[in-house]
Amino acid sequence: MRPLIAVVGSADPGRTYHPALADMEIAPRACEEIGTALADAGCDLVVYSSEAQFVEDRVVSGYLSHGDVAPGSIQVRPPYGAGEKDFPMLEERPEVFDVRYESGDDWESSFYRSLREVHGVVLIGGGRSTLITGMVCLAFGIPVYAVACFGGASRRVWDIMNRVTHHAARHEVSTMGAEWGPGAAHRLVQLLRTQQERKDEQQLQETRSRRKAAWRSAFGITVGLLLLCLGLGMIPLTYAVDASASINLTGLIVGALATGTSGAITRNAFDRGEHWARTAALGMSAGAVAFLLFVSAQLAASPEILSGEGARRLLFFVLTVGFVSGFTFDAVYGRLKQAEPPIPPPSMPTSTPPSAANGG
Incomplete structure (x- = not known):
C-alpha cells in the first residue's frame, strides 16, 4: 500500500502567527519541493483546501511536476458543498485526483477524521488548527514532520517534540529545526518513512x-x-x-x-x-x-x-x-x-540457690 501523507499549514501574510512566520520568500518553493519529493518516493497526497492562504496548492503543484503520477494519487477531502475546482490541473488531469466528499459543511470534521488514515503529516507554518493537528499526531503516534524554520504553529510543535516521546529520534527532531536547503525535502520524506517503520515495528511487537x-x-x-x-x-x-x-x-x-x-x-x-x-x-x-x-x-x-x-x-x-x-x-x-502467633506461657521462677542466699 502506498503511504498517504497529509501536508497541513498556512502562510497568510495578512494573519498574525505565534511565533511569527519567517523566510516567507522561500516557503512557496519549499512546499513545491515537498510535493515533488513525495511524488518521487511513491507517496499519495491528501489535501483539503486550495485557498491561497494554505500550503496545499503549492504542494500539489510540486507533486504534479513529477513526470509519472499514478491515478488517484491526490486525495481531495473537501467538506460537502465546498469548491475544489481551484487545485492546479484538476480539470486537465482529473484521473490524478480522488475527490472524496465528507458529510457536514465544516472542514474540521473531514480534516480530523482523515488523520486516522494517513501514514504521516507535514506541518508548515500554520495557526491554531496546525497546532492541534500536531498535538493529535503526537498523542496518537502518527508520524509527523514539523518544519520549524518557517515559524508559525509548526515551530511550536517542533519545540514540543523536544520534550515528549514519539517515533522520531532526538537527532531527527534536531534535523527538523534546520534551515531549509538543498535536499531538505527528501530528508523530510525519509524521516517520515523512518517514523512509520518504527511505528509498524512497535505495533508488530505489541x-x-x-x-x-x-x-x-x-x-x-x-x-x-x-x-x-x-x-x-x-x-x-x-x-x-x-x-x-x-x-x-x-x-x-x-x-x-x-x-x-x-x-x-x-x-x-x-x-x-x-x-x-x-x-x-x-x-x-x-x-x-x-x-x-x-x-x-x-x-x-x-x-x-x-x-x-x-x-x-x-x-x-x-x-x-x-x-x-x-x-x-x-x-x-x-x-x-x-493472625498473631501464640504467646508462650511465662516460665516459672526458679528458687534461689542456697549459696546465693548465703552470699557465697
Missing part, C-alpha cells in the same frame, strides 16, 4: 505480546482444568480401592493441592491476569493451608477419621475448601497476616 499473552492464558486455563479434573478424580479413586489411612490421606492432599491451584488459575483468568504460574503457586499454598486447617480440626474431633469411611466423605469438603481457598487466595493470606 501484537506479538498480545498473542503470547493469549497463548499463556489459554495454556494456564488448560492446566487449571486438568488440575480440577485431577482433584475430582480423587473421589472415584478412593472409592475404587480398599479404605486405608495412607490412601485416604493421599487423596485428600492431592485433591486439596490440585483444586487449590485450579481455583487460583481460574481467578487469574477471571481477572485477565498474565502471571498465572505465580498465581498457581500462591493458590497451591493457600489450598495446602486450608487443607491443614480443615483436616486438623476434623482429626481433633475424630482421630480415626482417616482410616474409615468418613475420610471419603471428607474428601468432598476438602475439594470444595481447596478450590475456594485458591480462588480467594488473597483473602487467605490476608487472614494469615492478621
Whole structure:
C-alpha cells in the first residue's frame, strides 16, 4: 500500500502567527519541493483546501511536476458543498485526483477524521488548527514532520517534540529545526518513512505480546482444568480401592493441592491476569493451608477419621475448601497476616540457690 501523507499549514501574510512566520520568500518553493519529493518516493497526497492562504496548492503543484503520477494519487477531502475546482490541473488531469466528499459543511470534521488514515503529516507554518493537528499526531503516534524554520504553529510543535516521546529520534527532531536547503525535502520524506517503520515495528511487537499473552492464558486455563479434573478424580479413586489411612490421606492432599491451584488459575483468568504460574503457586499454598486447617480440626474431633469411611466423605469438603481457598487466595493470606502467633506461657521462677542466699 502506498503511504498517504497529509501536508497541513498556512502562510497568510495578512494573519498574525505565534511565533511569527519567517523566510516567507522561500516557503512557496519549499512546499513545491515537498510535493515533488513525495511524488518521487511513491507517496499519495491528501489535501483539503486550495485557498491561497494554505500550503496545499503549492504542494500539489510540486507533486504534479513529477513526470509519472499514478491515478488517484491526490486525495481531495473537501467538506460537502465546498469548491475544489481551484487545485492546479484538476480539470486537465482529473484521473490524478480522488475527490472524496465528507458529510457536514465544516472542514474540521473531514480534516480530523482523515488523520486516522494517513501514514504521516507535514506541518508548515500554520495557526491554531496546525497546532492541534500536531498535538493529535503526537498523542496518537502518527508520524509527523514539523518544519520549524518557517515559524508559525509548526515551530511550536517542533519545540514540543523536544520534550515528549514519539517515533522520531532526538537527532531527527534536531534535523527538523534546520534551515531549509538543498535536499531538505527528501530528508523530510525519509524521516517520515523512518517514523512509520518504527511505528509498524512497535505495533508488530505489541501484537506479538498480545498473542503470547493469549497463548499463556489459554495454556494456564488448560492446566487449571486438568488440575480440577485431577482433584475430582480423587473421589472415584478412593472409592475404587480398599479404605486405608495412607490412601485416604493421599487423596485428600492431592485433591486439596490440585483444586487449590485450579481455583487460583481460574481467578487469574477471571481477572485477565498474565502471571498465572505465580498465581498457581500462591493458590497451591493457600489450598495446602486450608487443607491443614480443615483436616486438623476434623482429626481433633475424630482421630480415626482417616482410616474409615468418613475420610471419603471428607474428601468432598476438602475439594470444595481447596478450590475456594485458591480462588480467594488473597483473602487467605490476608487472614494469615492478621493472625498473631501464640504467646508462650511465662516460665516459672526458679528458687534461689542456697549459696546465693548465703552470699557465697
